[in-house]
Structure formats: C-alpha cells, structure tokens
Amino acid sequence: MSEIHAETVGYTRNTMLPPQPPPQRQSGAILWLRENLLSGPLNILLTILGIAVVWYLVSGVWPWLANSVWRADGLQECRAIITARAGEGTTGACWAVIRERWWQFTFGFYPRALYWRPVAAFGLLFVAIAPILFADERRIRRVVLGVAAVLTLLAMWAVNAPDGWLVAVAAVMVGGLVLSERRPSALLAFSGFYPVLAYWLLWGGSLWQPLMVLAGFFVGWGIYRLVGRGAPILRMVAAVLAVVAWWLWLGPLVAQTLAAALPLAIAAVTSDTFGGFLLSITIGVTAISMSLPLGIILALARRSDLPLVKMLAVTFIEFIRGVPLIALLFVASLLLNYFLPPGTSFDIILRVIIMVTLFAAAYMAEVIRGGLAALPRGQYEAADALGLDYWKAQRLIILPQALKVSIPGIVGTFIGIFKDTTLVTFVGLYDPLKSTADSVRASIAWKGTYWEPYIFTGAIFFILCFAMSRYSMYLETRLKRGDSH
Amino acid sequence: MKRSVLLATLGGAVLAGGMASAATLDEVKARDVLNCGVNTGLAGFAAPDANGNWQGFDVAVCKALAAAVLGDATKVKYVPTTGQTRFTALSSGEVDVLARNSTWSFQRDTDLKLDFVATNYYDGQGFMVPRALGVTSATELDGATVCIQTGTTTELNLADWFRANNITYQPVNIDSNAEGEQQYLAGACDAYTTDASGLAATRAAFANPDDHIILPEIISKEPLAIAVRHGDNEWGDIVRWTFFALVAAEDYGITSANLEEQAANSQNPEVQRLLGKTDDLGAMIGLDADWAKRAIAASGNYGEIFNATIGEATPIKLNRGLNAQWTQGGLMYAPPFR
Numbered sequence: 111m112s113e114i115h116a117e118t119v120g121y122t123r124n125t126m127l128p129p130q131p132p133p134q135r136q137s138g139a140i141l142w143l144r145e146n147l148l149s150g151p152l153n154i155l156l157t158i159l160g161i162a163v164v165w166y167l168v169s170g171v172w173p174w175l176a177n178s179v180w181r182a183d184g185l186q187e188c189r190a191i192i193t194a195r196a197g198e199g200t201t202g203a204c205w206a207v208i209r210e211r212w213w214q215f216t217f218g219f220y221p222r223a224l225y226w227r228p229v230a231a232f233g234l235l236f237v238a239i240a241p242i243l244f245a246d247e248r249r250i251r252r253v254v255l256g257v258a259a260v261l262t263l264l265a266m267w268a269v270n271a272p273d274g275w276l277v278a279v280a281a282v283m284v285g286g287l288v289l290s291e292r293r294p295s296a297l298l299a300f301s302g303f304y305p306v307l308a309y310w311l312l313w314g315g316s317l318w319q320p321l322m323v324l325a326g327f328f329v330g331w332g333i334y335r336l337v338g339r340g341a342p343i344l345r346m347v348a349a350v351l352a353v354v355a356w357w358l359w360l361g362p363l364v365a366q367t368l369a370a371a372l373p374l375a376i377a378a379v380t381s382d383t384f385g386g387f388l389l390s391i392t393i394g395v396t397a398i399s400m401s402l403p404l405g406i407i408l409a410l411a412r413r414s415d416l417p418l419v420k421m422l423a424v425t426f427i428e429f430i431r432g433v434p435l436i437a438l439l440f441v442a443s444l445l446l447n448y449f450l451p452p453g454t455s456f457d458i459i460l461r462v463i464i465m466v467t468l469f470a471a472a473y474m475a476e477v478i479r480g481g482l483a484a485l486p487r488g489q490y491e492a493a494d495a496l497g498l499d500y501w502k503a504q505r506l507i508i509l510p511q512a513l514k515v516s517i518p519g520i521v522g523t524f525i526g527i528f529k530d531t532t533l534v535t536f537v538g539l540y541d542p543l544k545s546t547a548d549s550v551r552a553s554i555a556w557k558g559t560y561w562e563p564y565i566f567t568g569a570i571f572f573i574l575c576f577a578m579s580r581y582s583m584y585l586e587t588r589l590k591r592g593d594s595h
Numbered sequence: 596m597k598r599s600v601l602l603a604t605l606g607g608a609v610l611a612g613g614m615a616s617a618a619t620l621d622e623v624k625a626r627d628v629l630n631c632g633v634n635t636g637l638a639g640f641a642a643p644d645a646n647g648n649w650q651g652f653d654v655a656v657c658k659a660l661a662a663a664v665l666g667d668a669t670k671v672k673y674v675p676t677t678g679q680t681r682f683t684a685l686s687s688g689e690v691d692v693l694a695r696n697s698t699w700s701f702q703r704d705t706d707l708k709l710d711f712v713a714t715n716y717y718d719g720q721g722f723m724v725p726r727a728l729g730v731t732s733a734t735e736l737d738g739a740t741v742c743i744q745t746g747t748t749t750e751l752n753l754a755d756w757f758r759a760n761n762i763t764y765q766p767v768n769i770d771s772n773a774e775g776e777q778q779y780l781a782g783a784c785d786a787y788t789t790d791a792s793g794l795a796a797t798r799a800a801f802a803n804p805d806d807h808i809i810l811p812e813i814i815s816k817e818p819l820a821i822a823v824r825h826g827d828n829e830w831g832d833i834v835r836w837t838f839f840a841l842v843a844a845e846d847y848g849i850t851s852a853n854l855e856e857q858a859a860n861s862q863n864p865e866v867q868r869l870l871g872k873t874d875d876l877g878a879m880i881g882l883d884a885d886w887a888k889r890a891i892a893a894s895g896n897y898g899e900i901f902n903a904t905i906g907e908a909t910p911i912k913l914n915r916g917l918n919a920q921w922t923q924g925g926l927m928y929a930p931p932f933r
Contacts, residue, residue: 189802211645219647382672383647444680447687538635538675538684544771545635545675549643551773552636554910558800560777 177202180209184555207559208566211550215566218385218540224314224377226271228388230279231311233262235395237286238304241297243581247588251290259283305396310376312384312392317374322361329356381459385540387570392459394528397466401527402520404467405474406513410504412479423475430472435530438465443537462534470527477523481516482508514589521582525575543567619691619823619830620664620881628670631657632690635675637772638796639905639913640696640716649673652904653694656715656821656838659890660692663837663882668893678747682707685824692823692834696790698748699820710828711820712835717917717926719813720752721791723798726806728785733812737762742775742784744768749789752815772797786810790817796911833880840887843869843929844896846920851895858888869932876932887932897927 134140147157177196182188188204196202208215217225236258244250263280271279282300289297306320330353337345369375384392411423430438442461450456485508493503513520535544547563550556623629633641633653641651649657654673662668676684676695685693686708696718697703699711722741724730733756743750745768757764767784769775776797779787787794791813798804821838823831844850847866849857858870867873871884878884894900898920905913919925 185800214645214647219643222646382674440680444683444687444689447684447689535635536677536679538677538680540635540675548771548773549636549675552634552638552642553644554638554796554800557638557796558776558802560773 174201174203178205179203180205182206183210185558186555203562204559205562205566207550207556207562211546211556214550215386215542215546215563217388218546219383220385220388221377221379221383223270224379225269226266226275227311227314227376227379229262229265229269230271230275231308232391233258233265233279234282234304234307234311236262237283237297238301240286240290241294242301245294248291248294251294252287255283255287255290259287312379313381314376314378316365316369318365318368319362322365323357325364326353326356326361329353381457384459386542386546389459389534389539390528390531390542391574393463393466393531393534396463397470397527397531398524400467401470401474401523404471405478406509408471408475409478409482412475413482427472427475430469431476435466435469436533436536438469439533439537441465458537458539462537462539466527466531469530470523473523473526474520477516477519478512480519481512481514484515485511517582517586517589521578525578528575528578529571542570619827620833623664623691627665628672629657629661629665629692630672630674630690631660632676632681632684632693632695633657633673634695635677637696637793638800639792639909639911641673641694643673650904652716652900653696655894655900655904656694657692658893659841660834660837662889662893663840663886664833666889668889682709682822685709685822688824691830692821694821696819697822699818699822700748703822708825709822710825710831711818711822712831713838714818714820714926715838716792716819718790718792718817718819719917720749720788720815720817721794721813722786722788722810723779723794723807724786724810726808730786730810731808733786733810733814734760734762736764736786738764739785740765740767740783742767742769742778742787744772744775744789745770748815748817753788756814776800790819792905792911792913795913796905799910799912829881833882836880837886837890839929840869840890840932841897841900842920842927843932844887844891845898845927846922846929849891849896850899851892854888854892865932874933 131137132141135144148154173196177192177200179188179191179202182191182204183206185204185207188202188206192200192202192204213222213225217228220228236254240251240254240258244254259280262283263276266276266279286297286300289300303324306317306324309320310317330349333352334345334349337348408423408427411419412427414420414423439462442465443458446456446461489507489511490503493507496503498506532541532543535541538545540546540549543564547567550563551559631654633649633651636642637651637653639651641649641653643649649671657671657673658668661671674684674690676690676693681693681695681697682703684690693709694715696716697711698718699714703709704711722733722736724736730736736757741753741764743753743766750766753764753766767778769778772789772793775787775789778784780801787797789797791809794809798807798809801807821834823834843865847857847863847869849861849866849870854870857866858872861867861870861872864873868876870888871877871886875884877886880886895903898915901913901915901918902908905911907914915923915925917926919927921928
C-alpha cells in the first residue's frame with residue numbers, strides 16, 4: 111500500500127523533520143513570565159503592584175537587617191555601634207539580645223550546670239519516636255538517628271555534660287541505631303520507657319518514682335489478665351482500680367524502699383526554673399503524644415453503642431471544646447489551688463500539661479471521628495463478617511484506614527497545640543514568645559528591644575511547625591503509595 | 596473511684612477553707628521558703644537577669660521579708676504573676692505576699708479580701724509626648740490620640756480625667772508596655788500614658804530620650820502597695836513592720852554599711868529597739884530580736900534600695916519625689932518602733 115501511495119503522491123516527504131526548539135518567546139523563563147505574570151492587562155497591573163509591595167517591604171526591612179549587630183552588652187551600645195557604622199538616624203537589628211539571652215530563650219532559668227539534661231532528653235526523643243514515625247523506612251531512620259546522635263552529643267559536649275553521661279547517652283543512641291537496623295520492633299520498648307527517662311532527666315530526683323508510675327500500667331495489665339473470667343467491663347474496672355491503688359499507695363512505698371537500697375537519684379530541678387523553648391517543647395511534645403491515644407479512645411467512645419460511654423465522651427468533648435484554652439489554663443493555675451489543701455504544691459507545669467492534653471484530646475477526638483465517619487459502612491460489615499471482635503476490628507481494619515484519612519487534620523491539631531503552648535504566659539509561666547521576651551525587656555540593658563525576640567521566636571516556631579507539616583505530607587505520600595499496590 | 600476523688604476534693608476544699616486563716620508565718624517557717632508574688636518583668640521593680648536571679652525594687656521587699664522571717668534573704672521563691680493572676684494567686688495561697696506594683700484601691704482592699712499593709716512606692720499616672728509636638732501641659736492634649744494599656748486602672752483614670760477637663764481624646768489600645776513603646780515611637784499615638792515610673796523607665800530606653808518630655812500633670816494616685824491575704828493579721832503585721840523597719844532605718848541613718856556599728860553603739864533608744872538591743876520587739880510578732888537587723892542587711896534601708904534599683908544613679912533615673920522621707924517632704928513615714 112505504502113509503495114503505491116509513494117508512487118502516486120510524489121511530493122510526500124518520507125523523512126521526519128528534526129524537532130525545532132520552540133521560538134524564544136515561547137519557552138523558558140520568558141514563556142513563564144508571559145504566562146504567569148503578564149498574561150493580560152489585569153495580571154500586568156497585579157504584577158507591577160506585587161513588585162511594588164515587595165520592593166517597599168524589602169527596602170524598608172533590608173537596611174534594618176543589614177545593620178544587624180551581634181555583639182553588644184545592651185541596647186544603647188547596639189545603637190551606638192549602628193550609628194557609628196551607618197551614620198546618624200539609622201536603625202538596625204540588635205541581635206545581640208538573642209545572643210546574650212540565648213540560654214534564657216532556650217532553657218529559661220534551668221540550672222546552667224544541668225543544661226545537658228534537657229539536651230539529652232531532647233536527643234533521646236528522636237530515638238523514641240523514630241521507630242514510630244518511620245516504622246518501615248530503615249534508611250530514613252538511619253539518617254534521623256545518626257544526625258540526632260551526632261548533634262545531641264555535640265550539644266551535650268558544648269554545654270559541659272559530665273563525661274559519664276556523655277558516654278551513657280552515646281551508648282543509648284548507638285544502641286538505638288543498631289536496634290533500628292536489626293530489630294526495629296525492639297526499639298518500641300525504648301519508646302515506651304522514654305517518658306520515664308525524659309521526666310527523670312528534666313526534673314531529676316529519684317528514677318524510681320517515674321518508674322513506679324510506669325509500673326502501674328503493667329500492674330493494671332497483669333490484673334486484667336489475672337481476672338481471666340468475667341465480663342470485660344468488670345476486668346477493666348478491676349484493672350483501673352488496681353492501677354489507682356498502685357499509684358496512690360503501693361507504688362510510692364515500693365519506690366521508697368528501692369530508693370533506700372539503690373538511690374538512682376540526680377539533682378532535682380523545680381518547675382519554676384523551666385522556661386523558653388524547653389517549656390514549650392516539654393508541654394507541646396507531651397500534649398501531642400498523649401492526645402493522640404486519648405483522642406482515639408474518645409472518638410471510639412463517642413461512636414460507641416453503650417449509652418453511658420457515649421454520653422460521657424460527648425459531655426467531655428463538648429465541654430472542652432466549648433471552653434477556651436485560656437480558661438482551662440486559669441482553672442489549672444488558680445482554681446485548683448482553692449480546692450487542693452494548702453501546702454500541696456501540685457506542680458504547675460504538670461497541671462498545665464494535663465489541661466493542654468485534655469484540650470488537644472477533645473479536638474483530636476473530633477478529627478478522628480471524622481475519619482471514622484468517612485469509612486464506608488462496608489468496612490465495618492466486612493470486619494463483622496470476618497468474625498472479628500470489636501477491638502480486633504478497630505485495630506486491624508477500621509483505625510488504620512480512619513487514621514490515614516485524618517492525617518492532615520491530626521497534624522493540623524498537633525501544630526495548633528504546639529503553638530498554643532505560648533498561651534501559658536497568662537498563668538505566669540515563661541513561654542518564649544511573650545514572658546521570656548518581656549522579662550528580657552525588663553532588664554535595663556535590653557529595655558526597648560521589640561522586634562528581635564519576636565522574629566527569633568517566630569523563626570524557631572516556624573522551623574518546628576514546618577517540620578511537622580512536611581512530615582505529614584511525607585506520610586500521606588507514603589500511604590498513598592501503599593494504595594496503588 | 597470517681598466518688599472517692601470527689602470526696603477527697605471536697606474534703607480538701609473544706610480543709611482549705613479551714614486552714615486559710617491558719618498562721619502563714621508557721622507555714623512559711625515549715626516550708627523554709629517564702630513564696631513572693633512579683634511582676635513577670637518590670638524594669639527596675641522586678642526582673643530576672645539571664646541566670647534567673649531576681650532584682651528590683653519590689654524584689655528587695657521579698658528579700659527583706661525572707662531575711663526577717665527565715666534568716667536568709669535568698670530563701671525566696673519568686674512567683675511571677677500577671678495582671679490577671681496576681682490577686683487570685685495571693686488569695687488562693689499560692690503566694691504568701693504580693694509585692695507586685697499593685698495599686699491600693701478601695702475595691703481591692705475590701706471586695707477582693709486583700710490587706711494592703713504598706714505602700715512601698717507612691718506613683719501616679721502621667722503623660723509622655725514628643726518634644727516636637729510642642730505640648731507643655733496635659734490640658735493641651737484636646738483631640739490627641741493616646742496609647743493606653745487595656746484592662747488597667749490607667750484606662751479608667753484617663754477617661755475620668757479627660758471628662759473632668761472637658762476635652763476629648765482617642766484611645767489607641769495596646770497590650771503591653773513593649774507594644775506601647777513601639778506604637779508611640781512609630782507615631783501611632785501623640786501621647787503615651789502609664790504610671791510615671793514606667794514612663795521614666797520607658798523614656799530612658801529610647802534612642803533619643805531628649806526628644807520626649809514627660810508632662811507635669813499627674814492625673815491619678817497610684818499607691819503601689821504590698822498585699823497579703825485578709826484574715827491573718829499576725830502575718831500582715833510582720834510584713835508591714837518589716838517594710839517600716841526599712842523606712843525607719845533610712846530615717847535614723849542606719850545603712851547596710853553602718854548597721855553593725857549602729858546595732859552595737861547607737862545611743863538612740865529608737866534605734867536600739869529597732870535593732871533588737873532593747874525591748875525585744877521581735878518577740879511580739881513571733882520573730883527573734885534581730886529580725887529588723889537582718890531585713891536591713893538584706894539590701895539596705897529604703898533609700899539604699901531605691902537608689903540601687905530605680906533611683907537617679909540608675910538608668911531609670913527616678914527622683915525620690917513623694918517617696919522621700921517625711922522629713923524631706925515625701926510621704927515615707929514609719930510609725931514609731933516602741
């Protein structure tokens with residue numbers, strides 16, 4: 111056929127023309143500019159306006175940034191340096207305030223000799239969360255743990271950590287790395303132990319006390335298993351009672367006995383020394399990690415068929431969501447004092463953490479409930495058809511899907527809660543944004559600084575929140591990849 | 596379990612009610628540390644340095660009190676309180692004494708069930724304006740925009756004063772002192788109003804303090820006083836007389852430098868009683884004979900504290916004004932120690 115065709119139509123080309131590059135105006139940066147910035151009169155106008163705004167902002171801020179001073183003993187000295195450098199009437203950023211009060215912004219008034227303890231706790235946090243966050247990504251875990259180990263040890267060395275502790279933390283971090291390579295599931299045991307370790311490192315005192323609190327959970331579990339027969343609800347009640355009894359009476363006794371035999375105590379640090387990012391991160395991390403399990407339980411309870419459970423969950427969630435966080439913080443800081451007998455100094459940070467956690471849990475519950483509601487009914491029925499009991503169905507079929515759907519909402523709540531930790535300023539705790547900055551401004555040397563602490567704190571918060579946001583995007587992509595199989 | 600918690604809470608509440616009137620002095624002694632409510636940070640009055648060491652005019656009161664009661668000026672736990680939490684912190688027992696530049700007012704003294712035992716700083720609300728504005732008296736501020744911190748007594752004073760003088764103003768609401776300075780410097784308001792001591796401190800921190808003037812009018816009375824809970828008069832007496840001991844020490848010329856010598860050699864009977872050489876006044880308030888001596892030793896007498904924290908030698912440069920001794924035309928007047 112083609113041959114016939116070739117003979118009858120002599121002018122037909124039989125070779126392909128080599129492709130030509132598009133005309134200059136139709137490619138590269140020029141095309142992008144034309145299509146995106148200058149595609150019509152309105153867009154041209156908006157582009158010019160946009161450039162004008164950017165120019166205005168940059169030209170306003172740039173000289174101020176360009177005149178930054180990093181070394182000075184006070185604002186007046188900063189100003190003198192700027193005037194000497196750039197002439198009369200110029201302004202400049204005085205980052206010297208951050209430099210001089212760096213430790214206060216980071217640790218509050220935590221004893222200077224013990225800075226290594228929060229640093230170690232923060233570094234070990236990565237060992238604890240890596241197996242959870244990157245459950246089946248060995249390569250990422252390796253990078254995260256490696257970087258965390260190096261940075262933590264460097265930071266600890268920089269704040270003069272005792273050699274013994276340096277070695278101990280190094281051993282734990284290397285051990286974590288090895289376990290993460292060999293048996294990642296074993297690392298989860300460390301994650302479970304981490305809260306005890308972190309509490310001990312941050313607040314000090316005897317290790318036995320937080321250990322006994324942890325032991326309470328095992329006691330509850332043991333009782334639950336021991337009371338082999340009977341309705342699950344009865345077993346649950348028995349377990350809860352046992353845990354409470356353990357925490358209130360038996361645990362402290364055991365802790366005392368053990369402490370007498372083997373002290374395991376390090377210098378205690380009181381809560382009023384906590385401040386700055388140490389405070390924010392302590393409250394934020396605790397509230398975030400506690401609110402997820404609590405939120406799941408609340409969400410399940412709210413969808414439960416048992417009227418009592420459902421009613422309790424609804425009441426709790428709606429009450430907490432109906433009250434501003436600040437009101438809860440005031441309750442924690444002030445109202446509780448009226449009810450507790452005088453002399454019981456129930457730790458203020460603990461009170462605040464509990465309130466923030468409850469607050470976060472209520473929001474989390476609703477986010478997760480949204481995920482549960484998004485699952486098609488068939489999934490529940492399929493679980494039933496397989497003969498799974500309630501908990502197995504939730505664990506194996508419902509929750510994995512529901513949580514996946516809710517990831518953006520969950521991480522959104524996390525980020526919100528982390529930023530909300532700055533609200534503790536209203537109950538007299540030294541958050542980095544307001545209280546710490548204000549107390550720095552109250553010193554005569556730095557009175558009159560305004561933007562620098564805000565910009566600094568904002569930058570740190572941005573880094574941490576952006577990291578969380580990126581992690582959520584990573585998680586979504588990874589789980590989506592699972593879908594296509 | 597729920598019920599037992601509820602009962603425990605109720606029991607605790609009843610107990611708390613019963614014990615609120617119990618002796619604060621015993622509690623402090625048993626605790627061996629004084630819980631002192633202070634400002635979260637106010638230049639010259641109370642501010643932690645980079646290491647968390649509190650310093651300032653109000654802080655000196657806490658130190659003197661701890662020295663008098665516990666024998667050690669460092670045995671103080673400073674509880675930073677905000678404008679919202681300060682009085683609740685005191686009445687709920689979280690702090691034993693509140694030295695936080697709080698204005699002594701009728702309502703706070705009666706309705707809030709506090710006892711203001713002594714005024715440690717007589718303040719008043721003033722105005723600061725740019726010199727370029729050409730204003731020399733607050734009465735010329737008709738139609739001006741005024742930066743004012745919300746939720747404070749200064750806000751009410753301002754409204755009262757402008758109404759009484761039949762002139763108008765436009766408030767620019769600000770949240771904190773730092774924000775006020777920024778707004779004022781940026782020209783968002785013609786005048787900045789707050790307590791005169793705060794104005795002086797603010798002005799001192801400006802790049803060009805001389806471009807701004809503080810107007811002569813003081814439009815309110817702000818006796819910043821030390822407060823304790825209603826109902827424990829013994830404790831109130833201790834706080835009151837510890838402060839008076841500082842004032843009296845200045846009156847009689849007792850300083851931290853000549854304290855020992857005065858205690859040993861002074862022939863003035865009042866000084867002898869104050870420093871515990873005769874009469875043992877300390878026993879009457881449940882303390883030992885040397886209580887006042889220790890209080891004065893903590894950071895010096897009232898004048899020394901003033902000069903070291905907010906006086907003319909400091910960058911804040913406040914003059915004594917109303918806070919001078921009564922013999923110098925001020926209001927500082929300690930009743931006789933006898």
